[in-house]
Amino acid sequence: xxxxxxxxxxxxxxxxxxxxxxxxxxxxxxxxxxxxxxxxxxxxxxxxxxxxxxxxxxxxxxxxxxxxxxxxxxxxxxxxxxxxxxxxxxxxxxxxxxxxxxxxxxxxxxxxxxxxxxxxxxxxxxxxxxxxxxxxxxxxxxxxxxxxxxxxxxxxxxxxxxxxxxxxxxxxxxxxxxxxxxxxxxxxxxxxxxxxxxxxxxxxxxxxxxxxxxxxxxxxxxxxxxxxxxxxxxxxxxxxxxxxxxxxxxxxxxxxxxxxxxxxxxxxxxxxxxxxxxxxxxxxx
Amino acid sequence: xxxxxxxxxxxxxxxxxxxxxxxxxxxxxxxxxxxxxxxxxxxxxxxxxxxxxxxxxxxxxxxxxxxxxxxxxxxxxxxxxxxxxxxxxxxxxxxxxxxxxxxxxxxxxxxxxxxxxxxxxxxxxxxxxxxxxxxxxxxxxxxxxxxxxxxxxxxxxxxxxxxxxxxxxxxxxxxxxxxxxxxxxxxxxxxxxxxxxxxxxxxxxxxxxxxxxxxxxxxxxxxxxxxxxxxxxxxxxxxxxxxxxxxxxxxxxxxxxxxxxxxxxxxxxxxxxxxxxxxxxxxxxxxxxxxxxxxxxxxxxxxxxxxxxxxxxxx
Numbered sequence: 001x002x003x004x005x006x007x008x009x010x011x012x013x014x015x016x017x018x019x020x021x022x023x024x025x026x027x028x029x030x031x032x033x034x035x036x037x038x039x040x041x042x043x044x045x046x047x048x049x050x051x052x053x054x055x056x057x058x059x060x061x062x063x064x065x066x067x068x069x070x071x072x073x074x075x076x077x078x079x080x081x082x083x084x085x086x087x088x089x090x091x092x093x094x095x096x097x098x099x100x101x102x103x104x105x106x107x108x109x110x111x112x113x114x115x116x117x118x119x120x121x122x123x124x125x126x127x128x129x130x131x132x133x134x135x136x137x138x139x140x141x142x143x144x145x146x147x148x149x150x151x152x153x154x155x156x157x158x159x160x161x162x163x164x165x166x167x168x169x170x171x172x173x174x175x176x177x178x179x180x181x182x183x184x185x186x187x188x189x190x191x192x193x194x195x196x197x198x199x200x201x202x203x204x205x206x207x208x209x210x211x212x213x214x215x216x217x218x219x220x221x222x223x224x225x226x227x228x229x230x231x232x233x234x235x236x237x238x239x240x241x242x243x244x245x246x247x248x249x250x251x252x253x254x255x256x257x258x259x260x261x262x263x264x265x266x267x268x269x270x271x272x273x274x275x276x277x278x279x280x281x282x283x284x285x
Numbered sequence: 286x287x288x289x290x291x292x293x294x295x296x297x298x299x300x301x302x303x304x305x306x307x308x309x310x311x312x313x314x315x316x317x318x319x320x321x322x323x324x325x326x327x328x329x330x331x332x333x334x335x336x337x338x339x340x341x342x343x344x345x346x347x348x349x350x351x352x353x354x355x356x357x358x359x360x361x362x363x364x365x366x367x368x369x370x371x372x373x374x375x376x377x378x379x380x381x382x383x384x385x386x387x388x389x390x391x392x393x394x395x396x397x398x399x400x401x402x403x404x405x406x407x408x409x410x411x412x413x414x415x416x417x418x419x420x421x422x423x424x425x426x427x428x429x430x431x432x433x434x435x436x437x438x439x440x441x442x443x444x445x446x447x448x449x450x451x452x453x454x455x456x457x458x459x460x461x462x463x464x465x466x467x468x469x470x471x472x473x474x475x476x477x478x479x480x481x482x483x484x485x486x487x488x489x490x491x492x493x494x495x496x497x498x499x500x501x502x503x504x505x506x507x508x509x510x511x512x513x514x515x516x517x518x519x520x521x522x523x524x525x526x527x528x529x530x531x532x533x534x535x536x537x538x539x540x541x542x543x544x545x546x547x548x549x550x551x552x553x554x555x556x557x558x559x560x561x562x563x564x565x566x567x568x569x570x571x572x573x574x575x576x577x578x579x580x581x582x583x584x585x586x587x588x589x590x591x592x593x594x595x596x597x598x599x600x
Contacts, residue, residue, distance in 0.1 A: 040377035
């Protein structure tokens with residue numbers, strides 16, 4: 001074979017780029033490529049901005065409603081049971097919505113536009129692309145969660161301080177709620193990326209991901225069967241809610257323990273992506 | 286160098302590509318021809334490792350595409366003009382591809398200049414014309430300075446200047462010893478650009494070889510003769526075994542013979558005057574049409590002729 005490929009006298013080709021030897025794909029390069037892709041789309045910035053906006057606005061609304069709660073004799077005692085961090089993170093499920101859209105679009109956008117062929121032509125082993133997408137998605141989700149929580153913390157401070165609810169930064173409960181928010185949002189983002197990689201179509205992926213992440217608990221809550229309630233407790237929203245409480249209000253029954261929730265949410269993140277990685281290699285692009 | 290060995294792709298019951306074996310040599314431009322649905326794009330996708338062959342193998346520069354350590358350096362491909370996200374700028378698209386291979390930013394600027402995209406490089410690709418999209422696709426193909434280029438319909442949507450530019454570009458690339466494999470439906474363009482042809486229909490090879498050889502294999506060419514005594518000449522030629530048609534009075538189209546034979550052996554011997562004697566080579570388009578007439582998958586029915594015949598039959 002080498003005798004064949006060596007044939008005709010190659011003039012300028014032999015003399016082309018001096019750096020040719022260094023021109024080689026590396027995982028760092030693939031990550032950089034994904035990073036450029038992600039940041040060069042307006043939809044990314046819209047998804048990030050709306051995630052920060054909804055989380056902050058819901059936190060503000062939750063803080064504002066403390067006044068109404070205080071005026072209602074039936075609800076007023078509840079305030080003392082509350083933890084300020086829960087108020088700040090109360091918008092996380094709206095954040096799940098926008099971050100899941102970002103996660104799915106990351107890959108379905110490539111299938112929809114045909115870009116996936118350019119991507120896989122450059123990285124024919126394909127799996128590094130999925131890994132790089134997951135990595136960049138985790139970094140962006142973490143960044144936007146950090147910004148959202150910080151913003152909410154300071155903006156709700158005046159109202160929370162009226163009720164002595166400003167979460168103390170040396171309180172482990174505070175960090176448990178904030179950590180739970182971050183963990184749940186990252187899990188939702190990766191779940192959506194995995195579903196998107198498996199289903200490829202934007203509409204199908206968003207429908208599937210958002211149904212599982214957000215809609216099912218609401219739909220199934222009308223069914224009062226034990227086994228249905230057990231299933232519901234394993235869905236992402238109830239499972240992550242268990243991570244987002246300080247334990248003070250852990251009296252609602254069907255919730256999983258915090259440890260179980262950590263595992264369940266990790267499974268939502270990992271299982272679809274692992275399945276996608278297996279099929280990605282075999283399927284025609 | 287692209288080598289396919291009994292390359293086959295089946296989708297359920299339909300066989301898109303049927304046991305193709307061919308070698309595309311370096312230093313040449315090889316044209317890939319075939320009607321819509323013949324399997325050209327499927328073949329190109331299999332070469333690029335995007336689609337898996339059902340059976341058979343295909344290698345580029347000696348290895349299956351997926352096994353190359355730096356694929357963009359081996360093969361540059363324009364598989365479809367739309368393999369770009371419309372929301373991204375041309376430069377961002379190229380930068381993201383370059384990043385995977387640690388290709389320098391200066392090379393991105395270089396291919397942008399080379400393809401004439403400098404003025405629009407920061408604009409979103411969604412607003413590009415078809416021709417601009419093609420130029421971007423070609424820029425992406427050139428990015429890794431590859432030894433082999435695979436271009437699916439590169440001149441589609443380009444203006445005449447762009448068409449000429451692509452022709453000169455691929456000729457120059459082949460002259461440097463690279464392998465260039467391109468498909469096109471523009472026969473006149475292909476006949477000016479390609480050295481070799483690979484013609485497929487319904488997933489099978491119909492013809493392969495140097496352009497002129499492929500043309501000659503189909504239509505042996507014809508000889509055009511004009512004579513004041515065309516009638517006698519036609520009779521003499523027919524007696525000699527040639528096929529003669531007369532497109533207009535005084536003019537004959539003779540096939541199955543050569544200009545020399547018509548002039549020396551028939552006209553001169555019979556003392557017939559000639560006013561014109563010209564060999565007419567078949568065009569690539571004619572050869573292509575005759576090669577693929579049985580293999581055309583999607584044919585438009587010319588309703589005017591059929592209705593006219595129907596009317597004639599009624600009368």
